[in-house]
Amino acid sequence: MSTEVLPEIQAEPVHPKSWPPHPPKKMIMSPAMAVFGGLLAFFTVVFMVVVLPTTTFEPDPSENWRPLTDLEMQGRNVFLANGCIYCHSGFVRPQDVYASQYYVYSRAAEPGDYMGDGETPNLFGTIRTGPDLSNAGGFHPDNWHYAHYYNPRYTTPLSIMPQFNFLSEEDARALIAFTQSRGGHIADLRVQHQNNMTALEMASGNVATDRENGDRTDGYPAASAIKNLMLIDRGYWFxxxxxxxxxxxxxxxxxxxxxxxxxxxxxxxxxxxxxxxxxxxxxxxxxxxxxxxxxxxxxxxxxxxxxxxxxxxxxxxxxxxxxxxxxxxxxxxxxxxxxxxxxxxxxxxxxxYVQWRGYPGLFEWANCFAPDKDFYMSQDSVDSLADVTNYAQLGPDVSVTPSALSGSALSANTPYGIGDVPGIVAEGTINPVYATVLWEIQNNARPCGTAGYEDVTLHDVLADAQTQADGFALQGTDQIQFIPSDMLDMSQMPPQWLAQVWDQPNPLIASDAGNN
Ligand code: HEC
Ligand code: HEC
Structure with a gap:
Protein backbone atom coordinates (compact mmCIF):
# COMPACT_ATOMS: atom_id res chain seq x y z
CA MET A 1 0.00 0.00 0.00
CA SER A 2 1.40 3.27 -1.00
CA THR A 3 2.11 5.76 1.61
CA GLU A 4 2.55 8.65 -0.80
CA VAL A 5 1.38 11.90 0.63
CA LEU A 6 -0.82 13.92 -1.67
CA PRO A 7 0.06 17.62 -1.97
CA GLU A 8 -2.27 19.82 -0.21
CA ILE A 9 -4.78 21.41 -2.58
CA GLN A 10 -5.26 25.07 -2.21
CA ALA A 11 -8.79 26.17 -2.30
CA GLU A 12 -8.25 29.21 -4.45
CA PRO A 13 -5.29 30.16 -6.78
CA VAL A 14 -3.87 33.57 -6.11
CA HIS A 15 -4.99 36.08 -8.76
CA PRO A 16 -3.02 39.20 -9.53
CA LYS A 17 -5.04 42.22 -8.67
CA SER A 18 -4.44 43.75 -12.10
CA TRP A 19 -2.29 43.22 -15.21
CA PRO A 20 1.25 44.26 -14.67
CA PRO A 21 1.87 47.60 -16.37
CA HIS A 22 3.17 47.38 -19.98
CA PRO A 23 6.71 48.59 -20.26
CA PRO A 24 6.42 52.03 -21.81
CA LYS A 25 7.36 52.19 -25.57
CA LYS A 26 7.57 54.93 -28.19
CA MET A 27 4.93 54.68 -30.99
CA ILE A 28 6.72 53.55 -34.18
CA MET A 29 4.04 54.54 -36.76
CA SER A 30 3.55 58.24 -36.55
CA PRO A 31 0.56 59.75 -38.40
CA ALA A 32 2.97 61.03 -41.06
CA MET A 33 4.26 57.52 -41.52
CA ALA A 34 0.71 56.16 -41.91
CA VAL A 35 -0.08 58.69 -44.63
CA PHE A 36 3.17 58.03 -46.41
CA GLY A 37 2.69 54.25 -46.22
CA GLY A 38 -0.84 54.52 -47.48
CA LEU A 39 0.21 56.61 -50.45
CA LEU A 40 3.07 54.27 -51.19
CA ALA A 41 0.77 51.27 -51.25
CA PHE A 42 -1.73 53.14 -53.42
CA PHE A 43 0.78 54.29 -55.99
CA THR A 44 2.45 50.91 -56.11
CA VAL A 45 -0.86 49.43 -57.11
CA VAL A 46 -1.51 52.21 -59.61
CA PHE A 47 1.94 51.72 -61.06
CA MET A 48 1.52 48.00 -61.46
CA VAL A 49 -2.05 47.98 -62.66
CA VAL A 50 -2.14 51.13 -64.76
CA VAL A 51 1.31 52.48 -65.60
CA LEU A 52 3.19 49.26 -66.24
CA PRO A 53 0.62 47.71 -68.58
CA THR A 54 0.00 50.88 -70.55
CA THR A 55 3.69 51.61 -71.01
CA THR A 56 5.04 48.12 -71.53
CA PHE A 57 2.09 46.26 -73.13
CA GLU A 58 2.48 47.14 -76.73
CA PRO A 59 1.38 44.24 -78.85
CA ASP A 60 1.89 44.64 -82.56
CA PRO A 61 -1.33 45.35 -84.37
CA SER A 62 -2.88 42.04 -85.34
CA GLU A 63 -2.86 41.13 -89.01
CA ASN A 64 -6.51 41.88 -89.06
CA TRP A 65 -6.40 45.31 -87.49
CA ARG A 66 -6.80 48.51 -89.43
CA PRO A 67 -7.38 52.06 -88.27
CA LEU A 68 -10.89 53.47 -88.48
CA THR A 69 -11.79 56.07 -91.06
CA ASP A 70 -13.25 59.40 -89.97
CA LEU A 71 -16.75 58.25 -90.83
CA GLU A 72 -16.28 55.06 -88.86
CA MET A 73 -14.98 57.02 -85.88
CA GLN A 74 -18.07 59.17 -86.08
CA GLY A 75 -20.16 56.02 -86.11
CA ARG A 76 -18.27 54.77 -83.12
CA ASN A 77 -19.33 57.87 -81.22
CA VAL A 78 -22.93 57.23 -82.20
CA PHE A 79 -22.48 53.71 -80.90
CA LEU A 80 -21.12 54.99 -77.57
CA ALA A 81 -23.70 57.70 -77.23
CA ASN A 82 -26.65 55.38 -77.75
CA GLY A 83 -25.84 52.72 -75.24
CA CYS A 84 -25.32 49.92 -77.74
CA ILE A 85 -22.58 48.68 -75.43
CA TYR A 86 -25.14 47.72 -72.80
CA CYS A 87 -26.39 44.90 -74.99
CA HIS A 88 -23.52 44.15 -77.38
CA SER A 89 -20.03 43.05 -76.39
CA GLY A 90 -16.95 43.69 -78.49
CA PHE A 91 -14.68 40.71 -78.01
CA VAL A 92 -14.88 37.03 -78.80
CA ARG A 93 -13.05 34.41 -76.79
CA PRO A 94 -11.95 31.21 -78.49
CA GLN A 95 -14.82 29.28 -76.93
CA ASP A 96 -17.32 31.81 -78.28
CA VAL A 97 -16.34 31.89 -81.91
CA TYR A 98 -19.45 31.24 -83.89
CA ALA A 99 -19.61 29.77 -87.34
CA SER A 100 -20.32 32.63 -89.63
CA GLN A 101 -22.01 33.39 -92.83
CA TYR A 102 -20.53 33.17 -96.26
CA TYR A 103 -17.52 31.06 -95.54
CA VAL A 104 -15.45 33.76 -93.93
CA TYR A 105 -15.35 32.73 -90.34
CA SER A 106 -15.31 35.02 -87.41
CA ARG A 107 -12.30 34.85 -85.17
CA ALA A 108 -11.32 35.08 -81.53
CA ALA A 109 -10.22 38.51 -80.37
CA GLU A 110 -6.48 39.18 -80.11
CA PRO A 111 -4.73 41.91 -78.13
CA GLY A 112 -3.47 43.37 -81.39
CA ASP A 113 -7.05 44.03 -82.51
CA TYR A 114 -7.41 46.76 -79.95
CA MET A 115 -5.08 49.42 -81.23
CA GLY A 116 -5.27 53.11 -81.86
CA ASP A 117 -7.81 55.83 -81.22
CA GLY A 118 -10.59 53.60 -82.39
CA GLU A 119 -10.25 51.59 -79.21
CA THR A 120 -10.29 54.27 -76.56
CA PRO A 121 -12.36 53.70 -74.58
CA ASN A 122 -12.65 50.09 -75.54
CA LEU A 123 -15.95 48.50 -76.44
CA PHE A 124 -15.53 45.22 -74.62
CA GLY A 125 -18.84 45.44 -72.84
CA THR A 126 -19.93 42.74 -70.46
CA ILE A 127 -23.39 41.74 -71.52
CA ARG A 128 -24.64 39.91 -74.56
CA THR A 129 -28.32 40.65 -74.73
CA GLY A 130 -27.72 40.90 -78.45
CA PRO A 131 -24.96 39.18 -80.39
CA ASP A 132 -21.29 40.11 -79.99
CA LEU A 133 -20.49 42.71 -82.63
CA SER A 134 -16.70 42.50 -82.83
CA ASN A 135 -17.06 40.56 -86.10
CA ALA A 136 -20.26 42.20 -87.30
CA GLY A 137 -18.79 43.71 -90.48
CA GLY A 138 -20.20 42.23 -93.66
CA PHE A 139 -22.69 39.84 -92.13
CA HIS A 140 -25.47 41.89 -93.58
CA PRO A 141 -25.52 44.35 -96.49
CA ASP A 142 -25.95 48.03 -95.69
CA ASN A 143 -29.60 48.07 -96.61
CA TRP A 144 -30.36 45.39 -94.03
CA HIS A 145 -28.81 47.68 -91.42
CA TYR A 146 -30.92 50.61 -92.53
CA ALA A 147 -34.06 48.62 -92.02
CA HIS A 148 -32.78 47.09 -88.80
CA TYR A 149 -31.62 50.32 -87.16
CA TYR A 150 -34.79 52.04 -88.19
CA ASN A 151 -36.78 49.35 -86.48
CA PRO A 152 -35.20 45.99 -85.63
CA ARG A 153 -38.56 44.31 -86.11
CA TYR A 154 -38.49 45.31 -89.77
CA THR A 155 -35.92 42.56 -90.26
CA THR A 156 -36.31 40.42 -87.19
CA PRO A 157 -39.93 40.19 -86.05
CA LEU A 158 -39.10 38.91 -82.56
CA SER A 159 -36.25 41.32 -81.85
CA ILE A 160 -36.08 43.11 -78.51
CA MET A 161 -33.52 45.65 -79.70
CA PRO A 162 -34.82 49.23 -79.44
CA GLN A 163 -35.56 51.37 -82.49
CA PHE A 164 -32.98 53.94 -83.51
CA ASN A 165 -35.09 55.77 -86.06
CA PHE A 166 -34.42 59.06 -84.29
CA LEU A 167 -30.85 59.10 -85.62
CA SER A 168 -30.11 61.62 -88.33
CA GLU A 169 -29.35 60.13 -91.72
CA GLU A 170 -25.74 61.18 -91.26
CA ASP A 171 -25.50 59.41 -87.94
CA ALA A 172 -27.18 56.35 -89.36
CA ARG A 173 -24.72 56.22 -92.22
CA ALA A 174 -21.81 56.64 -89.83
CA LEU A 175 -23.17 53.95 -87.53
CA ILE A 176 -23.54 51.55 -90.44
CA ALA A 177 -20.02 52.33 -91.64
CA PHE A 178 -18.76 51.58 -88.14
CA THR A 179 -20.79 48.36 -87.90
CA GLN A 180 -19.38 47.23 -91.22
CA SER A 181 -15.83 48.00 -90.10
CA ARG A 182 -15.99 45.68 -87.13
CA GLY A 183 -13.80 42.68 -87.76
CA GLY A 184 -11.01 44.57 -89.50
CA HIS A 185 -9.62 43.34 -92.79
CA ILE A 186 -11.64 40.14 -92.77
CA ALA A 187 -14.79 42.17 -92.37
CA ASP A 188 -13.69 44.34 -95.28
CA LEU A 189 -13.61 41.23 -97.45
CA ARG A 190 -17.09 40.27 -96.35
CA VAL A 191 -18.39 43.77 -96.99
CA GLN A 192 -16.76 43.80 -100.40
CA HIS A 193 -18.36 40.46 -101.13
CA GLN A 194 -21.78 41.74 -100.12
CA ASN A 195 -21.35 44.77 -102.36
CA ASN A 196 -20.17 42.67 -105.25
CA MET A 197 -23.07 40.32 -104.90
CA THR A 198 -25.53 43.20 -104.74
CA ALA A 199 -24.04 44.60 -107.91
CA LEU A 200 -24.15 41.17 -109.51
CA GLU A 201 -27.80 40.85 -108.56
CA MET A 202 -28.60 44.19 -110.14
CA ALA A 203 -26.55 43.47 -113.20
CA SER A 204 -27.91 40.00 -113.75
CA GLY A 205 -31.39 41.47 -113.75
CA ASN A 206 -30.24 43.61 -116.63
CA VAL A 207 -28.39 41.11 -118.75
CA ALA A 208 -29.82 41.50 -122.21
CA THR A 209 -31.16 38.22 -123.42
CA ASP A 210 -34.26 37.22 -125.22
CA ARG A 211 -35.52 36.26 -121.82
CA GLU A 212 -36.21 39.26 -119.69
CA ASN A 213 -36.57 39.25 -115.96
CA GLY A 214 -38.70 36.68 -114.35
CA ASP A 215 -39.09 33.04 -114.95
CA ARG A 216 -40.50 31.48 -118.02
CA THR A 217 -42.54 28.45 -118.61
CA ASP A 218 -40.74 28.18 -121.93
CA GLY A 219 -37.29 29.15 -123.17
CA TYR A 220 -34.33 29.24 -120.82
CA PRO A 221 -34.07 30.70 -117.34
CA ALA A 222 -33.58 34.44 -117.01
CA ALA A 223 -30.06 35.56 -116.20
CA SER A 224 -31.06 36.55 -112.69
CA ALA A 225 -32.41 33.08 -112.05
CA ILE A 226 -29.24 31.55 -113.46
CA LYS A 227 -27.29 33.65 -111.06
CA ASN A 228 -29.37 32.40 -108.16
CA LEU A 229 -28.97 28.81 -109.31
CA MET A 230 -25.25 29.25 -109.65
CA LEU A 231 -25.12 30.13 -105.98
CA ILE A 232 -27.02 27.03 -104.99
CA ASP A 233 -25.35 23.69 -104.64
CA ARG A 234 -26.28 21.77 -107.78
CA GLY A 235 -27.55 18.84 -105.77
CA TYR A 236 -30.42 21.03 -104.59
CA TRP A 237 -31.49 22.50 -107.92
CA PHE A 238 -34.26 20.05 -108.56
CA TYR A 353 -49.80 22.84 -101.76
CA VAL A 354 -48.35 23.81 -105.16
CA GLN A 355 -46.14 21.06 -106.55
CA TRP A 356 -43.03 22.38 -108.27
CA ARG A 357 -42.71 21.18 -111.86
CA GLY A 358 -40.01 23.25 -113.55
CA TYR A 359 -40.31 23.54 -117.34
CA PRO A 360 -38.59 22.00 -120.37
CA GLY A 361 -36.26 24.90 -121.08
CA LEU A 362 -34.89 24.80 -117.57
CA PHE A 363 -33.94 21.17 -117.88
CA GLU A 364 -32.42 21.75 -121.30
CA TRP A 365 -30.41 24.58 -119.87
CA ALA A 366 -29.22 22.44 -117.00
CA ASN A 367 -28.37 19.85 -119.60
CA CYS A 368 -25.95 22.08 -121.45
CA PHE A 369 -24.60 23.71 -118.34
CA ALA A 370 -20.98 22.75 -118.64
CA PRO A 371 -18.48 25.23 -117.34
CA ASP A 372 -14.96 24.96 -118.60
CA LYS A 373 -14.31 21.48 -117.48
CA ASP A 374 -10.72 21.34 -116.44
CA PHE A 375 -11.01 24.51 -114.50
CA TYR A 376 -12.48 23.44 -111.26
CA MET A 377 -13.51 19.89 -111.94
CA SER A 378 -11.49 16.76 -112.17
CA GLN A 379 -11.82 14.65 -115.29
CA ASP A 380 -13.72 12.11 -113.20
CA SER A 381 -16.38 14.58 -112.37
CA VAL A 382 -16.69 15.60 -115.97
CA ASP A 383 -17.61 12.07 -116.86
CA SER A 384 -20.42 12.14 -114.39
CA LEU A 385 -21.87 15.20 -116.07
CA ALA A 386 -23.45 12.65 -118.34
CA ASP A 387 -25.46 11.49 -115.37
CA VAL A 388 -26.69 14.97 -114.70
CA THR A 389 -27.58 15.20 -118.33
CA ASN A 390 -29.58 12.02 -118.22
CA TYR A 391 -31.32 13.17 -115.15
CA ALA A 392 -32.26 16.51 -116.58
CA GLN A 393 -33.77 14.80 -119.59
CA LEU A 394 -36.29 13.13 -117.38
CA GLY A 395 -38.42 16.08 -118.31
CA PRO A 396 -40.42 18.76 -116.68
CA ASP A 397 -43.00 16.67 -114.97
CA VAL A 398 -40.62 14.71 -112.86
CA SER A 399 -39.52 16.23 -109.65
CA VAL A 400 -36.79 14.31 -107.99
CA THR A 401 -36.42 13.37 -104.37
CA PRO A 402 -33.15 13.89 -102.53
CA SER A 403 -32.66 10.13 -102.34
CA ALA A 404 -32.65 9.96 -106.12
CA LEU A 405 -30.02 12.66 -106.13
CA SER A 406 -27.78 10.90 -103.69
CA GLY A 407 -28.16 7.55 -105.44
CA SER A 408 -26.62 6.46 -108.69
CA ALA A 409 -27.89 9.43 -110.68
CA LEU A 410 -25.19 11.66 -109.28
CA SER A 411 -21.87 10.26 -108.25
CA ALA A 412 -19.69 11.66 -105.53
CA ASN A 413 -17.71 13.41 -108.22
CA THR A 414 -20.61 15.23 -109.74
CA PRO A 415 -19.69 18.88 -110.05
CA TYR A 416 -21.40 20.97 -107.47
CA GLY A 417 -23.15 24.17 -108.13
CA ILE A 418 -21.00 26.99 -107.01
CA GLY A 419 -22.71 27.30 -103.68
CA ASP A 420 -22.03 30.41 -101.70
CA VAL A 421 -18.47 31.53 -101.92
CA PRO A 422 -16.56 34.61 -100.96
CA GLY A 423 -16.21 36.81 -104.01
CA ILE A 424 -12.72 37.83 -103.07
CA VAL A 425 -10.22 35.57 -101.40
CA ALA A 426 -7.67 38.22 -100.57
CA GLU A 427 -7.74 41.90 -101.20
CA GLY A 428 -7.52 42.52 -104.90
CA THR A 429 -7.73 38.85 -105.83
CA ILE A 430 -10.90 37.45 -107.26
CA ASN A 431 -12.01 34.03 -106.21
CA PRO A 432 -11.83 32.03 -109.46
CA VAL A 433 -15.00 30.23 -108.53
CA TYR A 434 -16.78 33.53 -108.32
CA ALA A 435 -15.51 34.41 -111.77
CA THR A 436 -17.15 31.19 -112.87
CA VAL A 437 -20.47 32.54 -111.71
CA LEU A 438 -20.02 35.61 -113.85
CA TRP A 439 -19.05 33.51 -116.78
CA GLU A 440 -22.05 31.29 -116.36
CA ILE A 441 -24.40 34.21 -116.24
CA GLN A 442 -22.90 35.91 -119.21
CA ASN A 443 -22.77 32.84 -121.35
CA ASN A 444 -25.32 30.40 -120.16
CA ALA A 445 -27.97 33.03 -120.13
CA ARG A 446 -28.01 32.39 -123.85
CA PRO A 447 -29.55 29.26 -125.25
CA CYS A 448 -27.06 26.47 -125.71
CA GLY A 449 -25.26 26.57 -128.97
CA THR A 450 -26.19 30.10 -129.96
CA ALA A 451 -23.57 32.64 -130.86
CA GLY A 452 -21.60 33.78 -127.87
CA TYR A 453 -22.29 30.69 -125.88
CA GLU A 454 -18.87 29.26 -126.55
CA ASP A 455 -17.07 32.36 -127.64
CA VAL A 456 -15.85 33.35 -124.25
CA THR A 457 -13.99 30.80 -122.25
CA LEU A 458 -13.72 30.86 -118.55
CA HIS A 459 -10.01 31.39 -118.95
CA ASP A 460 -10.69 34.58 -120.85
CA VAL A 461 -12.92 35.83 -118.12
CA LEU A 462 -10.44 34.93 -115.49
CA ALA A 463 -7.57 36.54 -117.29
CA ASP A 464 -9.70 39.61 -117.65
CA ALA A 465 -10.62 39.53 -114.02
CA GLN A 466 -7.09 39.07 -112.85
CA THR A 467 -5.56 41.78 -115.00
CA GLN A 468 -8.17 44.23 -113.90
CA ALA A 469 -7.56 42.87 -110.45
CA ASP A 470 -10.73 43.88 -108.79
CA GLY A 471 -13.50 44.48 -111.20
CA PHE A 472 -17.03 43.24 -110.90
CA ALA A 473 -20.41 43.78 -112.30
CA LEU A 474 -22.00 47.17 -112.51
CA GLN A 475 -25.62 48.00 -112.10
CA GLY A 476 -27.29 49.36 -115.16
CA THR A 477 -25.18 47.74 -117.86
CA ASP A 478 -26.87 45.45 -120.26
CA GLN A 479 -24.17 42.87 -119.86
CA ILE A 480 -21.87 41.99 -117.03
CA GLN A 481 -18.78 44.13 -117.21
CA PHE A 482 -15.64 44.39 -115.25
CA ILE A 483 -15.29 47.69 -113.53
CA PRO A 484 -12.91 49.07 -110.91
CA SER A 485 -13.88 48.25 -107.38
CA ASP A 486 -14.01 51.83 -106.23
CA MET A 487 -17.12 52.21 -108.34
CA LEU A 488 -18.66 49.46 -106.28
CA ASP A 489 -18.21 51.42 -103.12
CA MET A 490 -21.81 51.79 -102.10
CA SER A 491 -21.29 55.29 -100.82
CA GLN A 492 -20.15 56.29 -104.30
CA MET A 493 -22.77 54.48 -106.30
CA PRO A 494 -25.94 56.43 -106.62
CA PRO A 495 -28.07 54.16 -104.47
CA GLN A 496 -31.48 55.73 -104.87
CA TRP A 497 -32.72 53.24 -102.39
CA LEU A 498 -30.55 54.59 -99.60
CA ALA A 499 -30.69 58.28 -100.34
CA GLN A 500 -33.09 60.12 -98.12
CA VAL A 501 -34.74 56.96 -97.00
CA TRP A 502 -34.16 57.91 -93.43
CA ASP A 503 -36.14 61.09 -93.76
CA GLN A 504 -39.16 59.59 -95.40
CA PRO A 505 -42.10 58.00 -93.71
CA ASN A 506 -42.39 54.33 -94.52
CA PRO A 507 -45.43 54.14 -96.78
CA LEU A 508 -45.99 50.56 -95.73
CA ILE A 509 -46.52 51.47 -92.10
CA ALA A 510 -49.57 53.56 -91.34
CA SER A 511 -48.24 54.78 -88.00
CA ASP A 512 -45.06 55.97 -89.68
CA ALA A 513 -46.88 58.63 -91.62
CA GLY A 514 -46.37 61.19 -88.90
CA ASN A 515 -42.82 60.22 -88.05
CA ASN A 516 -39.86 62.52 -88.59
C1 HEC B 1 -31.72 46.24 -75.33
C2 HEC B 1 -30.58 45.62 -75.92
C3 HEC B 1 -30.03 46.17 -77.21
C4 HEC B 1 -29.55 47.44 -77.45
C5 HEC B 1 -29.54 48.66 -76.53
C6 HEC B 1 -29.02 47.41 -78.79
N1 HEC B 1 -29.19 46.16 -79.33
FE1 HEC B 1 -28.52 45.55 -81.12
N2 HEC B 1 -29.40 43.74 -80.87
C7 HEC B 1 -30.05 43.35 -79.72
C8 HEC B 1 -30.63 42.03 -79.95
C9 HEC B 1 -31.45 41.24 -78.96
C10 HEC B 1 -30.28 41.65 -81.26
C11 HEC B 1 -30.66 40.35 -82.00
C12 HEC B 1 -32.01 40.52 -82.69
C13 HEC B 1 -31.95 41.46 -83.87
O1 HEC B 1 -31.26 41.17 -84.85
O2 HEC B 1 -32.58 42.53 -83.81
C14 HEC B 1 -29.50 42.75 -81.81
C15 HEC B 1 -28.93 42.75 -83.06
C16 HEC B 1 -28.06 43.71 -83.52
C17 HEC B 1 -27.32 43.62 -84.74
C18 HEC B 1 -27.36 42.47 -85.72
C19 HEC B 1 -26.31 41.49 -85.36
C20 HEC B 1 -26.32 40.26 -86.25
O3 HEC B 1 -25.31 39.55 -86.24
O4 HEC B 1 -27.30 40.00 -86.94
C21 HEC B 1 -26.58 44.77 -84.85
C22 HEC B 1 -25.62 45.13 -85.95
C23 HEC B 1 -26.89 45.57 -83.69
N3 HEC B 1 -27.79 44.90 -82.91
C24 HEC B 1 -26.35 46.83 -83.47
C25 HEC B 1 -26.76 47.65 -82.42
C26 HEC B 1 -26.38 49.03 -82.30
C27 HEC B 1 -25.46 49.77 -83.23
C28 HEC B 1 -26.99 49.51 -81.18
C29 HEC B 1 -26.97 50.92 -80.64
C30 HEC B 1 -27.35 51.97 -81.59
C31 HEC B 1 -27.74 48.41 -80.59
N4 HEC B 1 -27.58 47.32 -81.38
C32 HEC B 1 -28.45 48.50 -79.42
C33 HEC B 1 -30.15 44.05 -78.56
C34 HEC B 1 -29.80 45.38 -78.41
C1 HEC C 1 -34.35 40.94 -93.67
C2 HEC C 1 -35.27 40.60 -94.72
C3 HEC C 1 -35.59 39.13 -94.94
C4 HEC C 1 -35.97 38.20 -94.03
C5 HEC C 1 -36.17 38.37 -92.53
C6 HEC C 1 -36.22 37.00 -94.76
N1 HEC C 1 -35.97 37.19 -96.09
FE1 HEC C 1 -36.12 35.80 -97.54
N2 HEC C 1 -35.46 37.14 -98.91
C7 HEC C 1 -35.18 38.45 -98.65
C8 HEC C 1 -34.78 39.09 -99.86
C9 HEC C 1 -34.39 40.54 -100.00
C10 HEC C 1 -34.84 38.11 -100.87
C11 HEC C 1 -34.59 38.29 -102.34
C12 HEC C 1 -33.20 37.91 -102.69
C13 HEC C 1 -33.05 37.97 -104.19
O1 HEC C 1 -33.50 37.04 -104.85
O2 HEC C 1 -32.49 38.92 -104.66
C14 HEC C 1 -35.26 36.88 -100.23
C15 HEC C 1 -35.39 35.68 -100.88
C16 HEC C 1 -35.90 34.53 -100.31
C17 HEC C 1 -36.07 33.28 -100.99
C18 HEC C 1 -35.74 32.98 -102.45
C19 HEC C 1 -36.96 33.20 -103.26
C20 HEC C 1 -36.75 32.91 -104.73
O3 HEC C 1 -37.74 33.03 -105.45
O4 HEC C 1 -35.64 32.60 -105.13
C21 HEC C 1 -36.64 32.42 -100.10
C22 HEC C 1 -37.05 30.98 -100.34
C23 HEC C 1 -36.79 33.13 -98.86
N3 HEC C 1 -36.32 34.42 -99.01
C24 HEC C 1 -37.34 32.60 -97.72
C25 HEC C 1 -37.33 33.24 -96.49
C26 HEC C 1 -37.80 32.62 -95.27
C27 HEC C 1 -38.43 31.25 -95.18
C28 HEC C 1 -37.59 33.52 -94.28
C29 HEC C 1 -37.86 33.35 -92.81
C30 HEC C 1 -37.33 32.16 -92.20
C31 HEC C 1 -37.00 34.70 -94.88
N4 HEC C 1 -36.87 34.49 -96.22
C32 HEC C 1 -36.66 35.83 -94.18
C33 HEC C 1 -35.26 39.08 -97.44
C34 HEC C 1 -35.58 38.48 -96.23
Missing part, protein backbone atom coordinates in the same frame (compact mmCIF):
# COMPACT_ATOMS: atom_id res chain seq x y z
CA UNK A 239 -34.60 18.41 -105.17
CA UNK A 240 -38.01 17.77 -103.68
CA UNK A 241 -39.01 18.28 -100.07
CA UNK A 242 -38.22 15.19 -98.00
CA UNK A 243 -41.12 15.88 -95.62
CA UNK A 244 -44.70 14.91 -96.39
CA UNK A 245 -47.28 17.65 -96.96
CA UNK A 246 -49.33 17.34 -93.80
CA UNK A 247 -51.40 19.91 -91.96
CA UNK A 248 -49.12 19.55 -88.97
CA UNK A 249 -45.99 20.29 -91.00
CA UNK A 250 -47.68 23.22 -92.72
CA UNK A 251 -48.81 24.70 -89.41
CA UNK A 252 -45.31 24.59 -88.03
CA UNK A 253 -44.01 26.07 -91.30
CA UNK A 254 -46.50 28.90 -91.02
CA UNK A 255 -45.43 29.59 -87.46
CA UNK A 256 -41.78 29.83 -88.53
CA UNK A 257 -42.78 32.13 -91.38
CA UNK A 258 -44.73 34.42 -89.10
CA UNK A 259 -42.03 34.55 -86.46
CA UNK A 260 -39.07 35.06 -88.77
CA UNK A 261 -39.99 36.07 -92.27
CA UNK A 262 -42.99 38.41 -92.48
CA UNK A 263 -40.95 41.53 -91.67
CA UNK A 264 -39.51 41.31 -95.18
CA UNK A 265 -41.68 38.87 -97.12
CA UNK A 266 -44.90 40.37 -95.77
CA UNK A 267 -47.79 39.05 -93.77
CA UNK A 268 -49.43 38.21 -97.10
CA UNK A 269 -46.28 36.61 -98.49
CA UNK A 270 -46.26 39.17 -101.29
CA UNK A 271 -42.79 40.55 -100.53
CA UNK A 272 -44.23 43.71 -99.00
CA UNK A 273 -43.25 43.48 -95.36
CA UNK A 274 -42.39 46.69 -93.53
CA UNK A 275 -38.67 46.04 -94.06
CA UNK A 276 -39.16 45.83 -97.83
CA UNK A 277 -39.22 49.60 -98.11
CA UNK A 278 -35.51 49.70 -97.31
CA UNK A 279 -34.35 46.71 -99.25
CA UNK A 280 -32.90 46.35 -102.68
CA UNK A 281 -32.89 43.69 -104.00
CA UNK A 282 -36.43 43.50 -102.67
CA UNK A 283 -37.74 40.46 -100.80
CA UNK A 284 -39.18 37.69 -102.95
CA UNK A 285 -42.94 37.28 -103.32
CA UNK A 286 -44.40 33.84 -102.74
CA UNK A 287 -47.97 34.46 -103.78
CA UNK A 288 -47.70 33.73 -107.50
CA UNK A 289 -48.81 30.19 -108.20
CA UNK A 290 -47.10 30.11 -111.57
CA UNK A 291 -43.75 31.08 -110.08
CA UNK A 292 -44.15 28.48 -107.34
CA UNK A 293 -44.90 25.81 -109.92
CA UNK A 294 -42.55 26.69 -112.75
CA UNK A 295 -39.91 29.05 -111.38
CA UNK A 296 -36.31 28.30 -112.31
CA UNK A 297 -35.11 28.70 -108.75
CA UNK A 298 -38.24 27.97 -106.76
CA UNK A 299 -37.93 24.22 -106.37
CA UNK A 300 -38.18 23.01 -102.77
CA UNK A 301 -34.45 22.24 -102.85
CA UNK A 302 -33.60 25.72 -104.10
CA UNK A 303 -35.79 27.30 -101.42
CA UNK A 304 -34.21 25.11 -98.80
CA UNK A 305 -30.71 26.12 -99.78
CA UNK A 306 -31.63 29.78 -99.88
CA UNK A 307 -33.12 29.73 -96.40
CA UNK A 308 -30.24 27.67 -95.03
CA UNK A 309 -27.53 29.86 -96.52
CA UNK A 310 -29.10 33.21 -97.20
CA UNK A 311 -28.29 35.15 -100.32
CA UNK A 312 -25.13 37.25 -100.08
CA UNK A 313 -25.69 40.75 -101.37
CA UNK A 314 -29.33 40.76 -100.33
CA UNK A 315 -31.03 41.12 -96.98
CA UNK A 316 -31.94 37.43 -97.11
CA UNK A 317 -30.18 35.98 -94.09
CA UNK A 318 -28.86 32.54 -93.48
CA UNK A 319 -31.29 30.94 -91.10
CA UNK A 320 -29.11 27.85 -90.90
CA UNK A 321 -27.64 29.33 -87.74
CA UNK A 322 -31.03 29.73 -86.11
CA UNK A 323 -33.53 27.24 -87.51
CA UNK A 324 -33.32 23.47 -87.45
CA UNK A 325 -33.10 21.56 -90.71
CA UNK A 326 -36.56 20.25 -89.93
CA UNK A 327 -38.02 23.74 -89.54
CA UNK A 328 -36.40 24.92 -92.75
CA UNK A 329 -37.98 22.09 -94.73
CA UNK A 330 -41.31 22.80 -93.03
CA UNK A 331 -41.29 26.49 -93.86
CA UNK A 332 -40.30 25.46 -97.39
CA UNK A 333 -43.39 23.26 -97.52
CA UNK A 334 -45.49 26.10 -96.22
CA UNK A 335 -44.22 28.66 -98.76
CA UNK A 336 -45.80 26.55 -101.48
CA UNK A 337 -49.28 26.96 -99.98
CA UNK A 338 -49.20 30.76 -99.98
CA UNK A 339 -50.69 31.23 -103.46
CA UNK A 340 -53.71 29.20 -102.35
CA UNK A 341 -54.36 30.99 -99.10
CA UNK A 342 -51.95 29.24 -96.75
CA UNK A 343 -51.45 32.48 -94.84
CA UNK A 344 -55.03 33.66 -94.73
CA UNK A 345 -56.87 30.40 -94.14
CA UNK A 346 -57.47 29.48 -90.54
CA UNK A 347 -55.49 26.32 -91.10
CA UNK A 348 -53.22 25.65 -94.08
CA UNK A 349 -54.18 22.32 -95.62
CA UNK A 350 -52.31 19.92 -97.92
CA UNK A 351 -54.66 20.61 -100.84
CA UNK A 352 -53.25 24.15 -100.98
Missing amino acids: ADNPLPVTTENLLRGRQVFQERCIACHGSQGDGNGPGAFYLNPPPAAFNAADDQQHGSDTSPGAYYWRILRGLPGSAMENFGTRLTVDDIWKVTLFLKTIPNGGLTAEIPTPDM
